[in-house]
Amino acid sequence: MTKGGKRVGAGRPRKPxxxxxxxxxxxxxxxxxxxxxxxxxxxxxxxxxxxxxEAAKGDGNWPSADTIFRSVSVWLERTGCLTLISPELILxxxxxxxxxxxxxxxxxxxxLLARHPISKQPIASPYVRMGIDYLKxxxxxxxxxxxxxxxxxxxxxxxKTPNDDVMERLLSGKK
Numbered sequence: 001m002t003k004g005g006k007r008v009g010a011g012r013p014r015k016p017x018x019x020x021x022x023x024x025x026x027x028x029x030x031x032x033x034x035x036x037x038x039x040x041x042x043x044x045x046x047x048x049x050x051x052x053x054e055a056a057k058g059d060g061n062w063p064s065a066d067t068i069f070r071s072v073s074v075w076l077e078r079t080g081c082l083t084l085i086s087p088e089l090i091l092x093x094x095x096x097x098x099x100x101x102x103x104x105x106x107x108x109x110x111x112l113l114a115r116h117p118i119s120k121q122p123i124a125s126p127y128v129r130m131g132i133d134y135l136k137x138x139x140x141x142x143x144x145x146x147x148x149x150x151x152x153x154x155x156x157x158x159x160k161t162p163n164d165d166v167m168e169r170l171l172s173g174k175k
Contacts, residue, residue: 065098096138103131
């Protein structure tokens, strides 16, 4: 275990943009938001690996892992951060999300209870626990993706704060 010294991710985490806007930007530094360019100009997207189509197939009720991979890639291309994110990270997220959806579909079809193989007593379906685990892991993968996007925001925020709207309503007498 490391002790002392500067480490990546050490220190107080950044305050979310929404919180800064609500508080009226206490640091008075320029606020930056994600700049989504207009239009659907999609350049060369990474193609999902061949095994992804077989790894977690959708049955029509939920999307397959390669569909999730493609949609996340298109969205990341729109944000301009696709080149900053490893395709393996997108792959991990797509697989985990598809497996979570598969567990949820199984739970919806067969219910949340199962029968114990020896005692024949009702027990919680193992797909419930598996679904929770896959969802947590997918959330961690998405957090890594979102962290890259949020740290590479380029557009300065110039809009009103929610407090400004409240003050306008109070001063104008409108509800």
